[in-house]
Ligand SMILES: NC(=O)c1ccc[n+]([C@@H]2O[C@H](COP(=O)([O-])OP(=O)(O)OC[C@H]3O[C@@H](n4cnc5c(N)ncnc54)[C@H](O)[C@@H]3O)[C@@H](O)[C@H]2O)c1
């Protein structure tokens with residue numbers, strides 16, 4: 001099960017990607033800018049440098065804003081149908097280049113290649129969905145209380161939008177934001193994660209090929225050092241009317257503060273601490289399979305990953321035995337092998353965090369059933385702990401790695417209190433065959449998304465987002481375009 005990761009021949013992988021999709025320059029107003037300052041993008045599997053990428057600064061944000069101002073006038077003047085055709089084409093091109101884009105994700109993010117292919121399908125689905133959504137922006141007429149007046153509301157594109165995205169879904173987090181923004185008429189200035197800019201730059205090339213005007217899609221890679229000033233410039237620029245961020249809650253808080261002076265519309269998809277509850281009536285085999293999906297997808301580096309697993313004490317032993325068998329089915333190792341299901345962590349800090357959480361949980365009395373150790377700097381064995389103390393750090397903070405931490409509970413009230421004690425509220429999951437309980441618990445869990453007898457909840461048709469410190473706003477679903485529109489009320493008088 002736990003094979004050693006294989007050496008990846010980076011040059012050979014790159015040679016399989018069409019030249020136009022392998023970019024290291026910034027994309028501003030349709031020009032590929034080879035900037036003198038660069039930063040290294042590495043393959044997390046080995047730490048080897050893939051390529052040095054142009055490092056944008058605050059001045060590049062200003063350049064992109066200037067272009068976007070003209071872009072906005074031109075793009076919003078198009079019909080929704082014209083924009084939809086272009087956004088849909090972007091999705092088609094993403095699908096057509098699935099293998100190249102998946103290779104980039106795996107090279108720079110270390111995601112197992114089969115999951116990277118899945119991410120590309122997920123990413124393109126937001127283009128197709130948003131293209132349709134853009135055509136359905138509705139106006140409403142509400143009966144007026146005055147006989148000579150009429151009330152009409154309309155949704156209008158908000159303007160230039162700044163976007164900052166994470167490394168864990170370097171394609172899907174871009175299209176989940178950019179496709180709806182573009183579909184309603186907003187230009188996009190994107191700052192991708194410093195760990196995974198290559199996927200975003202390839203998406204930029206495909207956006208140009210699809211016909212998105214050069215003034216309307218800019219990709220500004222920036223190093224860890226340059227990112228704070230690039231982010232601050234995006235947040236404080238008065239011409240950028242909305243910011244859409246996905247990433248950690250700490251950074252989200254900073255961006256919220258920085259956006260205050262220009263009173264921007266903010267959309268924040270932040271960290272989670274998802275409870276996964278197995279009630280006594282649950283189908284344990286189904287729950288174990290779902291927990292594998294909810295925990296180990298992207299090697300545990302998912303904002304909606306099951307983090308705090310609660311199992312009713314009456315089924316605990318049986319559940320652990322079933323789940324241990326499921327863990328042995330995971331295939332850990334070479335990220336370019338299509339059968340690999342668990343890959344590497346984004347960097348050595350990710351692996352050290354998991355190691356530290358395991359050490360502390362064991363010290364506090366947890367039992368180790370499987371895994372428990374790092375294989376090398378970025379690879380950590382899929383790990384199962386039970387009897388985890390409620391105050392262990394793997395229960396109080398996002399693990400973001402292949403560690404499954406379980407504790408027992410006695411009653412529905414107790415487990416809801418434990419689950420809702422968190423400051424976070426992104427996703428939650430539970431398994432039960434008692435339909436009364438299903439409704440009760442779904443209503444009482446303080447999260448933005450609930451999986452009821454399901455561990456896989458993401459799709460473009462559903463509204464993605466959290467409550468409490470997990471964020472503000474929703475992406476996808478019927479409301480995904482709302483983040484990029486303003487509601488205008490028109491009062492027609494003297495009629
Ligand atoms: N809710 C969601 O939809 C969702 C989705 C994916 C990831 N996440 C969360 O993201 C986190 C992991 O991703 P990460 O490590 O890339 O998060 P991160 O917050 O460190 O980085 C996210 C992005 O913010 C940028 N950034 C960092 N500091 C900044 C600053 N001072 N100003 C402006 N930008 C800055 C980074 O360069 C990156 O592009 C986890 O907490 C995870 O739960 C949430």
Ligand SMILES: O=CCCC(=O)O
Nearest residue numbers: 168169302303304458
């Ligand atoms: O990591 C967060 C995004 C994952 C998802 O969209 O399912």
